[in-house]
Amino acid sequence: MKNKFALIIEQINTQLGGIAGKTILDVGTMNGRLPALLADSGAIVTAIDIKPLPQDAPNQDKFTFIQIPFEYFNISEEKKHYDVAIAENVLPFLADKKYSMQKFLEIADAQVFNVWGHNHVWAKSRLTYSPEQIEQLKSQILETHDILSFDEKEYDTPTISNPNELSHWHEYTFVVKRK
Numbered sequence: 001m002k003n004k005f006a007l008i009i010e011q012i013n014t015q016l017g018g019i020a021g022k023t024i025l026d027v028g029t030m031n032g033r034l035p036a037l038l039a040d041s042g043a044i045v046t047a048i049d050i051k052p053l054p055q056d057a058p059n060q061d062k063f064t065f066i067q068i069p070f071e072y073f074n075i076s077e078e079k080k081h082y083d084v085a086i087a088e089n090v091l092p093f094l095a096d097k098k099y100s101m102q103k104f105l106e107i108a109d110a111q112v113f114n115v116w117g118h119n120h121v122w123a124k125s126r127l128t129y130s131p132e133q134i135e136q137l138k139s140q141i142l143e144t145h146d147i148l149s150f151d152e153k154e155y156d157t158p159t160i161s162n163p164n165e166l167s168h169w170h171e172y173t174f175v176v177k178r179k
């Protein structure tokens, strides 16, 4: 099975016309591994996170890092618009999912991201999506974007309070592009 970053790279290559020369924003980058891979493929990458990059993060010279919560990130400070914005395992942590999604959709021409269904073990339930809310999210996206791909996976993972108890949840992955 492909790792998650290889999959994102494949999605940009096959669905969004390639990586080289694109301006890409990685929201919630954590350790900077994905922006370094994208830069190696010729993208001009900005990565942001609410936390600092680990001091030993490799390849920090290959991309721009800004420590800032996405909610306060002002794109005009750095660049007006990105070709692609990525949020891998990040959107369910942001305040106010509708506002965050709107801002994430406006920040770039195309987006690659995932969100989680209810019962995810870390994410607060108000920031995850029931099947009905996924349909509402699709409607919100379709106002401005085409949905190039949508994938749904199901998992059973141990809960934090009891490792013997399994929590059943869904993951929804989107690739979308402005109309």
Ligand SMILES: C[S@@+](CC[C@H](N)C(=O)[O-])C[C@H]1O[C@@H](n2cnc3c(N)ncnc32)[C@H](O)[C@@H]1O
Residues within 6 Å of the ligand: 027, 028, 029, 030, 031, 048, 049, 050, 051, 068, 069, 070, 071, 087, 088, 089, 090, 093, 094, 095
């Ligand atoms: C589960 S990790 C995912 C990291 C990385 N995208 C990956 O898939 O490996 C979530 C990341 O989102 C960051 N994060 C949480 N809230 C954020 C916010 N409001 N603005 C920007 N980053 C945030 C966390 O610091 C963390 O690095």
